[in-house]
Amino acid sequence: MVVSVPTVLTIAIAVASTTTAANSSNLTLPSGAVYIDPLGYNVVGANYTQWRTNNSLVGFNPTNTTPPFIQVFDPSFLNVTGVNATIRLVASHPGFSVAHEAPIYVPDLNIVCFSSNDGGPLGYSSWYNNSVVSMLNMTAVDNALASASGGVNVQIKTLNLSDTVQMVNGGTGPYKGNLLFVTSGRALLPPSVVLVNPDPPFNTTVLLDNFYGRQFNSLNDIKILPGTDVVFFTDPTYGWLLGFRPEPMLPSQVYRFNPSTGQVQVVADQFVNPNGIAFTPDGKIAFVTDTGAAGGLKLGFNQTRPATIYQYDVDPVTQSFANRRVFAYSDSGIPDGIQLDTNKNVYSACGDGIHVWNSGGTLIGKFFINSTTHELIFTNSGLLILDEERIYLANVKAQGIDLSAH
Ligand SMILES: *[C@@H]1O[C@H](CO)[C@@H](O)[C@H](O)[C@H]1NC(C)=O
Ligand SMILES: *[C@@H]1O[C@H](CO)[C@@H](O)[C@H](O)[C@H]1NC(C)=O
Ligand SMILES: *[C@@H]1O[C@H](CO)[C@@H](O)[C@H](O)[C@H]1NC(C)=O
Ligand SMILES: *[C@@H]1O[C@H](CO)[C@@H](O)[C@H](O)[C@H]1NC(C)=O
Ligand SMILES: *[C@@H]1O[C@H](CO)[C@@H](O)[C@H](O)[C@H]1NC(C)=O
Ligand SMILES: *[C@@H]1O[C@H](CO)[C@@H](O)[C@H](O)[C@H]1NC(C)=O
Ligand SMILES: *[C@@H]1O[C@H](CO)[C@@H](O)[C@H](O)[C@H]1NC(C)=O
Ligand SMILES: *[C@@H]1O[C@H](CO)[C@@H](O)[C@H](O)[C@H]1NC(C)=O
Ligand SMILES: *[C@@H]1O[C@H](CO)[C@@H](O)[C@H](O)[C@H]1NC(C)=O
Ligand SMILES: *[C@@H]1O[C@H](CO)[C@@H](O)[C@H](O)[C@H]1NC(C)=O
Ligand SMILES: *[C@@H]1O[C@H](CO)[C@@H](O)[C@H](O)[C@H]1NC(C)=O
Ligand SMILES: *[C@@H]1O[C@H](CO)[C@@H](O)[C@H](O)[C@H]1NC(C)=O
Numbered sequence: 246m247v248v249s250v251p252t253v254l255t256i257a258i259a260v261a262s263t264t265t266a267a268n269s270s271n272l273t274l275p276s277g278a279v280y281i282d283p284l285g286y287n288v289v290g291a292n293y294t295q296w297r298t299n300n301s302l303v304g305f306n307p308t309n310t311t312p313p314f315i316q317v318f319d320p321s322f323l324n325v326t327g328v329n330a331t332i333r334l335v336a337s338h339p340g341f342s343v344a345h346e347a348p349i350y351v352p353d354l355n356i357v358c359f360s361s362n363d364g365g366p367l368g369y370s371s372w373y374n375n376s377v378v379s380m381l382n383m384t385a386v387d388n389a390l391a392s393a394s395g396g397v398n399v400q401i402k403t404l405n406l407s408d409t410v411q412m413v414n415g416g417t418g419p420y421k422g423n424l425l426f427v428t429s430g431r432a433l434l435p436p437s438v439v440l441v442n443p444d445p446p447f448n449t450t451v452l453l454d455n456f457y458g459r460q461f462n463s464l465n466d467i468k469i470l471p472g473t474d475v476v477f478f479t480d481p482t483y484g485w486l487l488g489f490r491p492e493p494m495l496p497s498q499v500y501r502f503n504p505s506t507g508q509v510q511v512v513a514d515q516f517v518n519p520n521g522i523a524f525t526p527d528g529k530i531a532f533v534t535d536t537g538a539a540g541g542l543k544l545g546f547n548q549t550r551p552a553t554i555y556q557y558d559v560d561p562v563t564q565s566f567a568n569r570r571v572f573a574y575s576d577s578g579i580p581d582g583i584q585l586d587t588n589k590n591v592y593s594a595c596g597d598g599i600h601v602w603n604s605g606g607t608l609i610g611k612f613f614i615n616s617t618t619h620e621l622i623f624t625n626s627g628l629l630i631l632d633e634e635r636i637y638l639a640n641v642k643a644q645g646i647d648l649s650a651h
Contacts, residue, residue: 315330353419376413378413390638420649423441429489435461462495471527477512487541516535517535531566532585538551552579581595582594586646
């Protein structure tokens with residue numbers, strides 16, 4: 246069912262109020278975008294009213310524009326957005342964080358599957374309750390958007406998955422035609438790597454649920470090394486920090502798993518909480534986000550801990566991660582899910598929306614939602630943004646890299 250929602254998304258053609266229009270006068274911006282010249286806020290003085298002294302969850306928005314809209318920090322971002330980019334609401338579920346993480350785009354079916362919030366606000370999942378996996382039909386989204394001018398509300402469908410799938414938090418693929426999820430586990434039920442048939446009856450096969458007999462802490466995100474069928478996943482302590490898993494019994498680390506041989510090994514450690522993971526299309530560089538600043542219900546938010554994307558070289562022989570260095574630090578919230586486009590720009594879901602850095606780690610723009618996003622996924626219709634109770638689509642020119650294994 247499609248419900249037209251008229252009162253959404255104002256489109257802005259404003260220039261940032263606290264910046265000079267330096268060289269934005271000859272910049273052709275999409276109608277939904279605002280140019281914010283970094284030179285305009287390098288010096289803000291002691292009385293700056295939008296100063297975010299004590300709360301990085303408040304978005305950086307030195308404009309008068311009503312979110313959601315596109316912030317352009319560097320003209321090169323226009324090569325990401327294209328000339329006609331807009332951000333439009335495509336689904337809305339007030340009171341239920343149905344669209345949290347684990348988005349998987351299945352091109353053959355033109356659908357995106359994703360999970361609801363596990364253990365956090367408005368997720369209705371806990372030590373006692375599982376989260377759910379849902380499906381959004383992008384053909385229905387395209388049809389709805391074509392017949393409306395603002396936002397729309399396309400109905401999503403919840404999948405009836407096996408009870409072996411507990412607290413899905415990360416996903417990628419398709420992996421040989423299947424959805425590939427990691428679960429965080431729930432109570433004493435183990436975290437796992439699991440395949441799900443994207444067609445009814447959505448039957449599942451668990452590929453891994455332990456490290457040589459020990460349960461993982463709470464698996465969070467997963468990617469396939471491009472050109473291989475080997476997978477890499479992160480294991481932070483959020484299950485415990487959010488009260489739905491027992492105390493951690495392993496360090497917070499990143500694992501490599503070869504489903505063909507069954508071999509599983511650690512490729513990186515020294516994190517507070519490793520979270521999102523991604524590779525460049527050539528498989529030579531890995532990105533892992535450390536979201537240690539977010540300490541869940543137990544530790545709260547601590548701005549002196551990492552909200553940082555690290556970059557590694559992938560060893561061509563062993564595929565372990567070497568030469569860790571900082572790629573970027575997010576100015577808002579934490580960098581959760583992470584994806585790349587075909588031009589090696591890096592996207593991460595942060596406290597005020599989707600941040601985009603070029604391959605050198607310079608912030609070039611944001612899809613500014615003004616609320617905490619957790620994941621994003623490229624589809625044939627554009628960039629889909631998961632914002633818990635809402636889902637947005639940005640019809641950008643950039644395209645995502647191939648995440649599948651054949
Ligand atoms: C912007 O362009 C104007 C001329 O159009 C030039 O005078 C000025 O130096 C430029 N500013 C920057 C920051 O490049
Ligand atoms: C804007 O105009 C200036 C001066 O004419 C030029 O140097 C600059 O490349 C132009 N910028 C864009 C994005 O076209
Ligand atoms: C900042 O605000 C205070 C109090 O209103 C004022 O006395 C002071 O002059 C202002 N400082 C600047 C640099 O504007
Ligand atoms: C920052 O927030 C904390 C918790 O809300 C509060 O205790 C502290 O006083 C605040 N610090 C400043 C400088 O506002
Ligand atoms: C701009 O985008 C096009 C198409 O995606 C790409 O071929 C080109 O390399 C990009 N240019 C830059 C400077 O990123
Ligand atoms: C942008 O929109 C205009 C007006 O609808 C259209 O003529 C043009 O082809 C579009 N450009 C792209 C690249 O989609
Ligand atoms: C668990 O699920 C039930 C049924 O959906 C709901 O009524 C209850 O509030 C949930 N409990 C928690 C702690 O979220
Ligand atoms: C998606 O929606 C289209 C248009 O309504 C429909 O033809 C198609 O069967 C749907 N796909 C799935 C997987 O439900
Ligand atoms: C979900 O599937 C289980 C079997 O796996 C079945 O017993 C149950 O009736 C199904 N529930 C719904 C709502 O289809
Ligand atoms: C689902 O069941 C079919 C038929 O038994 C089987 O071929 C397929 O491998 C199963 N898929 C998964 C992901 O378990
Ligand atoms: C915040 O984290 C730092 C670094 O781990 C720690 O020293 C400090 O005690 C923490 N602050 C709070 C309020 O927990
Ligand atoms: C962002 O959202 C907060 C509430 O979460 C609100 O107070 C603030 O005004 C919003 N900012 C903008 C620019 O809309």
